[in-house]
Amino acid sequence: MTMNTNMRMNPLDVLGHQALLGTQRGALQIPALEPAFAALAAAACPPEQDDALRLLRLAGILGVGERAGYQPPPQGAEVQPSVAPAEILPVLAEGTRRGALADILDEGPERLIHHALLALGQEGVLVPPALLPRALTLGARNRALRPALTPVLGARGAWLAGINSEWQYAQGAEGHRLSLDDWDSASLPERLGLIQAPGPLALEALLARVESDWRSLAAAEKLSVLEALAPRLRTAMDADVDADTDRAEAFLNALLQERSKEVRSRAALLLSTQPLSRDFAARMVGRVAALLAPTPEGGWQITPPTEFDPAWKQDTLEPKLPKSESLGERAWWLFQLIRHLPLAWWTTRTGLIPAALVAWARADMWSQALLRAWGERLMLQPDPAWAEALLDVVLASKPIPGMLPTAEQLLAQLPPAAQMLRWRQLWEDRGQKNALPLVRQIIDTQPPGACLTPEFSGWLWAACWACLPAAAQAWDYTWRQVLQDLVCVLAPDALPEACTPADERTAQFFGDALAQVLRWAALRRQFGI
Numbered sequence: 001m002t003m004n005t006n007m008r009m010n011p012l013d014v015l016g017h018q019a020l021l022g023t024q025r026g027a028l029q030i031p032a033l034e035p036a037f038a039a040l041a042a043a044a045c046p047p048e049q050d051d052a053l054r055l056l057r058l059a060g061i062l063g064v065g066e067r068a069g070y071q072p073p074p075q076g077a078e079v080q081p082s083v084a085p086a087e088i089l090p091v092l093a094e095g096t097r098r099g100a101l102a103d104i105l106d107e108g109p110e111r112l113i114h115h116a117l118l119a120l121g122q123e124g125v126l127v128p129p130a131l132l133p134r135a136l137t138l139g140a141r142n143r144a145l146r147p148a149l150t151p152v153l154g155a156r157g158a159w160l161a162g163i164n165s166e167w168q169y170a171q172g173a174e175g176h177r178l179s180l181d182d183w184d185s186a187s188l189p190e191r192l193g194l195i196q197a198p199g200p201l202a203l204e205a206l207l208a209r210v211e212s213d214w215r216s217l218a219a220a221e222k223l224s225v226l227e228a229l230a231p232r233l234r235t236a237m238d239a240d241v242d243a244d245t246d247r248a249e250a251f252l253n254a255l256l257q258e259r260s261k262e263v264r265s266r267a268a269l270l271l272s273t274q275p276l277s278r279d280f281a282a283r284m285v286g287r288v289a290a291l292l293a294p295t296p297e298g299g300w301q302i303t304p305p306t307e308f309d310p311a312w313k314q315d316t317l318e319p320k321l322p323k324s325e326s327l328g329e330r331a332w333w334l335f336q337l338i339r340h341l342p343l344a345w346w347t348t349r350t351g352l353i354p355a356a357l358v359a360w361a362r363a364d365m366w367s368q369a370l371l372r373a374w375g376e377r378l379m380l381q382p383d384p385a386w387a388e389a390l391l392d393v394v395l396a397s398k399p400i401p402g403m404l405p406t407a408e409q410l411l412a413q414l415p416p417a418a419q420m421l422r423w424r425q426l427w428e429d430r431g432q433k434n435a436l437p438l439v440r441q442i443i444d445t446q447p448p449g450a451c452l453t454p455e456f457s458g459w460l461w462a463a464c465w466a467c468l469p470a471a472a473q474a475w476d477y478t479w480r481q482v483l484q485d486l487v488c489v490l491a492p493d494a495l496p497e498a499c500t501p502a503d504e505r506t507a508q509f510f511g512d513a514l515a516q517v518l519r520w521a522a523l524r525r526q527f528g529i
Contacts, residue, residue: 012066015059023051030058037065067133084159091126091154098128100526105134110142111448111488112520117148118449119529126154136160136167146170148448150193183209188221195228203236203244207251219260226255226266237274249274256316268316269380272340283315284340291334292349300350302366304330305337315340326401331369338373343386346374354389362393368400375404378413387413391422412445419445420456427463435467439482446489449529457494461486469502472509480513487517492529495521 014029028051033041041061045054092098104116117135120127127135136157139149150170153161161170169189180201183191195206210225217225233252236244255267271280287309295301308319317336321329346357361370371393378386387410393400394407411419423442427435442460446452452460464479464486471479487495499514501507 012059012062015055015062019055019059023055027051028054031062037061085155087126087154087156089124089126089154091128092120093125096526097528098131100523101127102131102134104523104527105131105138108520108523109484109488110144111443111485112523113138114145114148114448115488115524115529116527117145117152119527120152121148125152127152127157129156132157132160136164136170139170140166143169180205180209183212188224192224192228195225195232201232203232204247206232207247211251219258219263222258222260222263223266226263226270230266230270233270234273237270237278245274245278249278249280253280256314261316261318264316268340273342273381276342276345280315281342284337285345287312288337288341288345289349291337300352300360302334302364302370304334304366304369306330308333312337327369327372331366334366335369335373338370339376341373341377343374343377343381343383354383354386358389358393371400372403379405379409382413384413384415384418387411388418395426408441408445411441412447416453420453423456424459432467432470435463436471436476436478436482439464439486443482443485443489450489451491452489452494454491454493457491461490461494461496468510469506472503472506475509480510483510483513484516484520487520488524490521492524495524497521 014031018029041058044057044061092101101116104112135149139146146169153170158171161167233248236248252267252271256264258264272284274281276282276285291303293301321332325332327335347353350357361367364370375390378390391407391410394403394410411422427438496517499518501510
């Protein structure tokens with residue numbers, strides 16, 4: 001019975017189990033190894049040696065192999081020799097940058113690691129072989145790094161991923177890229193990666209694969225596939241004359257009959273991005289247009305429905321209020337109708353710019369339904385002018401319950417110059433006591449690999465520096481981490497070269513954090529990011 005259990009264990013676990021029991025209590029079990037490792041084990045652990053010494057040497061051999069990415073097969077498994085295929089792309093050259101990358105992967109914060117990996121991808125170079133185990137382990141522990149990591153692993157990285165179960169997520173890396181022919185054998189994450197991969201992929205063929213086993217998916221899996229498909233479906237529907245437009249529309253229309261409310265709702269929102277001449281969008285336009293009318297004074301008035309039309313349910317509108325909903329019944333119906341309407345329709349219909357429309361809505365008795373619907377629409381179809389207009393709503397002292405998007409999401413849609421100007425205004429309006437959440441928000445608006453403008457970087461670093469004495473007096477440890485995150489998004493020309501606090505208390509409290517800040521700044525300079 002013990003032998004059968006050991007046969008299913010990892011060989012290192014088997015050796016550990018034998019070491020705990022003692023080699024005197026049973027014959028040493030040599031695990032099945034690939035030929036190269038088997039030859040090394042035979043040379044280092046000959047049968048005439050003491051079993052205890054053989055066990056320790058064998059464990060050492062496997063431990064070194066594990067650090068390089070090798071993972072021995074389970075006991076009793078058939079061992080097939082494997083050789084990494086040749087690389088197509090070059091690896092990062094020897095020198096200062098390779099040393100900097102090693103340090104970044106070993107000790108850098110997530111944002112700095114992400115930045116370095118994206119830079120490699122943009123240059124078309126790969127992670128050096130010696131750094132692949134560390135990089136692959138980082139990806140195994142942090143899913144957010146995988147989109148930037150897998151393109152720079154190369155054929156060797158994909159090969160390593162195939163022989164170490166912890167790294168299986170990277171088997172679709174360069175050199176082993178999946179295609180639609182691999183769909184049936186691919187896992188759900190691999191299918192999502194295939195859907196989202198850049199490059200041409202025939203929509204008809206892709207949707208045929210998706211539909212082939214759609215019924216077998218759980219609701220959450222269907223929603224994740226639909227989210228991955230969303231950019232391709234929206235692109236197809238924008239054409240309004242292409243065959244892909246009809247195919248995308250037919251696919252989404254079928255999803256309006258799904259049992260899952262979340263899948264139905266998402267499909268309806270995607271359908272609403274189609275040109276207004278198409279059926280679904282035209283129905284929504286007709287419904288809202290009947291509720292909006294000009295006033296004698298030259299303004300506009302919105303009147304919510306007085307009753308729920310049963311036909312609306314076919315387009316995923318819900319007659320009953322959710323238990324947590326703060327809107328009234330009529331406002332709830334109005335909100336659902338408006339969020340299915342493109343923002344451009346409002347400017348065309350009224351002749352007003354987004355800022356004027358938001359001002360009108362804020363003064364209307366149905367403002368919550370209008371503003372919330374526009375906010376959700378902005379998440380689906382980003383628009384800088386609307387983002388600017390809705391920003392004051394989101395930042396108001398009295399927030400609207402259920403309002404989306406967040407200030408960070410709105411600011412991320414603004415051009416860099418307008419975005420930085422807004423941040424400076426907020427800083428000045430709210431004062432130094434409220435600086436910490438603002439800095440956190442500024443950092444969070446920057447996508448991986450992005451940097452603030454040089455001018456704004458210089459201003460922000462100086463503004464944060466002025467906050468440190470008060471933070472040291474208050475024993476505010478949060479600032480220590482924020483500073484290390486901040487240095488990862490500063491413009492390269494604004495990276496600090498020295499950090500000399502003005503007083504002894506600040507120097508003591510922030511000493512180690514500032515040393516790390518200078519460390520990350522130095523690594524960024526060495527790597528060129």
